[in-house]
Amino acid sequence: MEPNTTIDAKGLACPQPILKTKKAIKDMESGEVLELHATDKGAQSDVTAWAKAGGHELLDHTEDNGVYTFWIQKG
Template identity: 50%
Template sequence: MSNTKVDLELDLKGLACPMPVVKVSKGIKEIEVGQVLKAVTTDKGSLTDFPAWAETSGNEILDTQEGDGVFEFYIKRTG
C-alpha cells in the first residue's frame, strides 16, 4: 500500500476511543469522493471499530497494516 496516493494523513496515535473514529469521520469529509485518507492509530479497538464505522458511513477500507502496536488504515471516500 506504500504506492497508494494518499490525499490526507491523520496521526491519531495515543488517542483513545471514540476519538479515532470521530476524527476519521471529520477527515473523510475533507477529501473528495475517490480520494484516500490514511489514518494511523495505536488504539487496538480501531481494528474492529474502523470497519464498523466504514460500513456505517459507506466508505471503503482499502488496506490495514499492523506493526509495533501501530495500525495504519487506508480509507477511500466512497460515501
C-alpha cells in the same frame, strides 16, 4: 498507496480516532484516500465497522509494532 490526507491518531483513546477520521473524510472528495494511524486496539474493529456503515471502502490495513495503519477510500 499515495493518500490524499493523513491523520495521526496515535496514542488517542476511543472515540477520538473515529471522530478524527470522520472530520477528515467530511472535507474530502469521493474517491480520495485517507491514511489513518492509530494505536487504540479497538480501532481495527471500529474503523472497519464505521467505514462499512458510511459507505466508504477500507482498502487495506496493516499493523506494525502496535501501530495500526488504515487506508480508507471515501464513498
